[in-house]
Amino acid sequence: MPHQTLRYAMIGGGQGSWIGEAHRKALALDGTARLVAGCFSSSRERSLAFGLELGLTNESRIYGSAAELAEAEAALGDLKPHFVVICTPNRCHLEQISLLAAKGFPVVCDKPLCETLAEGKQALEALGSGLLALTHCYAGYAMIKEARSLVTKGRLGTLRKVVVEYPQGWLVPEEGKPSMSASSGVSSMVDVGTHAEHLARYVTGLEAKEVFADVSSFVAGAPRTPDDFNVLVRYEGGQRGVLIASQSSSGEQNCLRLRVYGSEGSLDWMQEEPNVLTMRLRDQPVQTLHRGQPYLCEEARSCSRLPPGHPEGYLEAFANIYRSFAAAVLARERGTDLKVDFPTAADGIASLAFVEAVSKSAETGTWVHV
Template sequence: MSGYQRPLRLAMVGGGQDAFIGAVHRHAAALDGRYVLVAGALSSTPQRSRESGAALGLSPERSYGTWQELLEGEKNREDGAEVISIVTPNHLHFPVALAAVQAGFHVICDKPLVPTLREAQELEAAVKQAGTAFAVTYNYSGYPLIRQAREMVRRGELGQIRKVIVEYHQGWLATEQTGKQAEWRTDPARNGPAGALGDIGTHAEQLATFISGLSLEEVAAELTSFVPGRPLDDDASMLLRFEDGVRGVLTVSQIEIGRENDLRLSVFGTQGSLSWRQEDPNHLIYDGLDKPRQILTRGGPGTGGAANAVTRLPAGHPEAFIEAFANIYSAVADDLAARERGEDINPDYPTIRDGVQGVEFMTRVLESAAANGNWVSLKGSG
């Protein structure tokens, strides 16, 4: 095998023992055989980093104590990592990603991209200058039936879009929590200024714009911290104005007891509507005007090329979270393979631009909430 037909060499920052999303990234990267994990700086202390690397079978010299050592070490090896995956708490995304991009690595970074718009813009400028690939793991856009929904909207099967509703309901932060994931997410210094808004609201915003193909123009928001003493929002609701007069509602919460990862999306047009739920991701409901309801199944009859291109298993064998992540990882691998062949493909994964847009959204929502829910513009400031 030559060039990027062989697996890409991947290094990971974050994702040590007991971490949540790092393991999901590793499974996703491995799923299609497009990556091999060669190095890591996996935890917040050098000792834990090395222990985590040993547990994954990394060689001792590539199981680094810090991310700075990792970038330096991998840059100077002939067989060094080509892609860096960043799965740390949010405040580290910016320094790690900026240094990685400036050193010429391709990057796959989790969301929210960075805490502030200034950092987002600086990072985007660095990516442009380096010409490297940069993906943001807005993984929900990788689900086959989300691709199907986008294709149906594009084909006009809903008519003119009128309204988009996105909800992301969770209940795991309904009380004060001291667990690993909760601890940094409720600390502004490590999480950034947007709580539930940054953690799951950015997913919801990306999904709404991804499926509708519309840009978001204005937002009016209310943020609440229900848990006493919590410095960040744990509940956020807002009205949205998209281009072309399309309206929207976005609501996210982490205090709704009993809700797990209840992400729901509905799109309404003049000729029909679509609805999808992350907790039942292999079904997509389509209601045509005055027509009987259709329930499309992933891999089943009626799904089109966009969905089938990212479907692995026959209908009825569930695919979900890890496969959706894998679709993003493999799209990055496709992009790098095409670049190596000298081709310019339009990469079908969320890029640095989507990441910046998410940070701009967070920033404007925070401004609106601080101004008692006034409408704030998102036009052209990202």
């Protein structure tokens, strides 16, 4: 746990960016870090206007390019940011990670790590031994920590199957309105499928070996990108999995759901009801575990802020990622070791390898190694 409020800069996340606002609110929730600089738009004028709107008073620390920010902020000595947050389109991530790593900044990057696996590997090389957190924020939920602990302790027995679903419906046009298309031509596999893949891997520890994918584009639009993915997964240990990622599922909001099955029982968690985890063990009553209770593992308890019965959600999970990352930044500065519990660049590489295998499988109609 950090004992001081750190300083951070942000690239992207400007006017109209809801994810940029989510990052800023998550950082403010625990007083983890305060914003001291930023490049919020490729337009210097818009960047300046938005930075002032956010309360930055030193106009010289509001920039019109990421390169300018990295160069100037690195020269500020004890006043420079402790880390920099990237909230830009995926196509910008490689260049910006490389710029910041070259200047020695720890980085928080919104997922995915990069646009392609090849770019992800370049980013990993550029990062070297530097710190990077990838905001697969669902790993920050308290009941996901509990699910991971139960799997690790063997409460489910030998793992057999994982089912993870992430259906959304926002691409489906409202009556009388034109259809929407995924921003920047990003497929639903990259947008939400990477979250599903990471969540399954985080909780179970299983690594995908090969995939078989059926992919569709149900919603017309330009650019026309895949918006519905149904993927069969074979894991390294022989377990089986099913991953569904869709943004054309009419009526759905943000229904991320994970089910894990073992020889002795199963777990069931839904992001839209994140404060509960259902456990079903053989020959026992169904158990509903609740966030904030003393019977949970230490990791789950430490992720809670409010008493039981007071719902916590998305921003708290996001803040948990940042709290862990800030502790790692401070530990690195003090020359001490700290167990990392946030998604890293290596997680980003694993997700991009999964996406690439899914794409190849959809093209060839065959099983493809990850």
